[in-house]
Amino acid sequence: MFNRILVAIDGSIMSEKALKSAFNFVKERYSKISVIHVEKNIEITEGMPKATIDRIYSEQSKESEDLLHQATALAENEGIEIEVQLVMGEPAIQIVKKAEERNYQLIVMGSRGLGNIKGLMLGSVSQKVTQLSHCPVLIIK
Template sequence: MFNKMIVAIDGSDMSAKALEAAVHLAKEQQAELSILHVGREAVVTTSSLTGIVYVPEHFIEEIRGEVKKEGLNILEKAKEQAAENDIQAETIYAQGEPAHEILNTAKEKSASLIVVGSRGISGLKEMMLGSVSHKVSQLSPCPVLIVR
């Protein structure tokens, strides 16, 4: 039924549960599994006092590098967990808005199932802007499993 699955992880406890469910399903369905991590872009805000904030370009690049390094580490651990369960998973690192990147990756990979955790690590921002899992479930062309 599901031959190509994508699981989106962010290092949270909920994404660990999503990974566990995806690995189990991939094994059961004999499906290809892609593990996706989306690193968020660095955000610069303005000062209420001056209205202008100067952030050196090298500092922004350093932040992006650290975000990517952390993301690749999360992916490597997830790949090892899949391998322990006899699943050879592909890992994908993307950068941008998580719901958008998850949906783009699902489309590119012709995914038959997307697996996500019900909540990630974004906290208050998630409540204000809407959860990634909600956006993905509303806009996905394929079934979405939201793991709690």
């Protein structure tokens, strides 16, 4: 039923659970899986030194690369081949956009991410993805 699955990760415990749940799903159904991580746009204030801006971008890129490398290593340990995608922008919008562009049939993600404010039931990104998505969204708790 779901041959193409997109898993959104952000480094949170919930996103790791979502990734592992997707691996189990893939093993049972021989589906293809892609992993996406969205870097948020960095707010740059007026007068911020260029060296600071460069350091922030460098740290963000390193964290994103490490996160996707960890996902790839987890997949390899499970004997699963994945595709990784790194995009920049507003997470919910980018996840839904990629799912539509690449015709994914299911989005898997954690119920809460690394955001500063926790929602009462769902994180703001997962809630927005469920509202905007053209395909089913599996939220892992």
